[in-house]
Amino acid sequence: QVQLVESGGGLVQPGGSLRLSCAASRFTFSIYAMSWYRQAPGKERELVATISSAGGSTNYADSVKGRFTISRDSAKNTLYLQMNSLKPEDTAVYYCNARRGAKYDYWGQGTQVTVSS
Numbered sequence: 001q002v003q004l005v006e007s008g009g010g011l012v013q014p015g016g017s018l019r020l021s022c023a024a025s026r027f028t029f030s031i032y033a034m035s036w037y038r039q040a041p042g043k044e045r046e047l048v049a050t051i052s053s054a055g056g057s058t059n060y061a062d063s064v065k066g067r068f069t070i071s072r073d074s075a076k077n078t079l080y081l082q083m084n085s086l087k088p089e090d091t092a093v094y095y096c097n098a099r100r101g102a103k104y105d106y107w108g109q110g111t112q113v114t115v116s117s
Contacts, residue, residue: 007023020094021079034099039092040093043092048094049061
């Protein structure tokens with residue numbers, strides 16, 4: 001079955017950086033749009049960034065524009081999220097998502113990011 005495994009989360013000070021990775025397997029990674037979502041305690045899950053299947057198009061939530069960069073490596077079947085200038089409000093569980101149309105929608109288990117001094 002489809003697997004999406006996130007890694008790279010942790011505790012970082014405000015202003016610091018982290019790079020999240022999502023290793024994908026058991027599906028054709030290159031034909032899926034990929035996204036990062038996050039969910040903070042007591043809040044709904046929100047879309048952080050999306051990248052098209054070919055990688056030519058990206059979109060970001062206003063709250064992360066200019067600080068986060070989504071990318072993908074189809075040779076490694078891996079999705080990335082480079083997070084710079086982290087703020088306490090970026091604290092959340094970050095989830096990797098793979099989607100193709102309305103029928104194919106897969107999620108990872110999440111990785112915790114905590115921004116605190």
